[in-house]
Amino acid sequence: MIVELVIGTLTIIASMAIMVGFILIVLRLVRNAEDNYADHRLTLWQFFMLLSGTVALVLVTNTICVWLWAGLFRGLGVFATLEEAVYFSMVSFTTVGYGDVVVDQGWRILSGFVAVNGLLAFGIFTAVLIEVIRSLSNRYMPRG
Structure with missing residues (x-):
């Protein structure tokens, strides 16, 4: 257990x-967008592209974290195939937990760690997305 x-x-x-690397990026x-558009408003296209880029980075970062767990499970020999390890990691990371795999x-405590990691990730990513939307929307539709 230790x-x-x-x-x-x-x-x-x-x-x-x-x-954290994702957040810094x-x-x-x-x-940079705020600096580039300090003297004028964002266009709808620029707003869309910046927000879409952020969402894409969230997806990439989540995928990297799932693969990190899958690699760990596979490296420990917990699962016979990489597909099983990725599937289990994804289902656990998203806290869906179907229970079919x-x-x-000897390793089930790690399942809880994957779920906790996923909860933390989704909380952090939600906060980042809200901040990006807030910041960009102030550039797209300034008040006053």
Whole structure:
């Protein structure tokens, strides 16, 4: 059990580092957009492209985190195939948890870590998307 706790904690820390990298990239993009459009409003197309780019980065970052967990499960020999490891990681990361693929008793505590990681990720990504929308909408439709 201690080994699972250590591995799960270290994997969440690695996943969080990936998410922090994502946040830094998005903040840089939004700040650059604010600087580039400081003297005029964003067009609808520019607003759409910046927001779409952010959503795409969210999807890429989530995918990287799922693959991180899948790689861990596969590396530990928890699943016989990569497809099983990716499927389980994705279902657990999104907290859907169908239960059609499960881990053996020796590694099941890691399942909870995957779900916690997914909850943290979706909370962070929701906050980032709201901030990006708020920031960009102030450029697209300034008040006053």
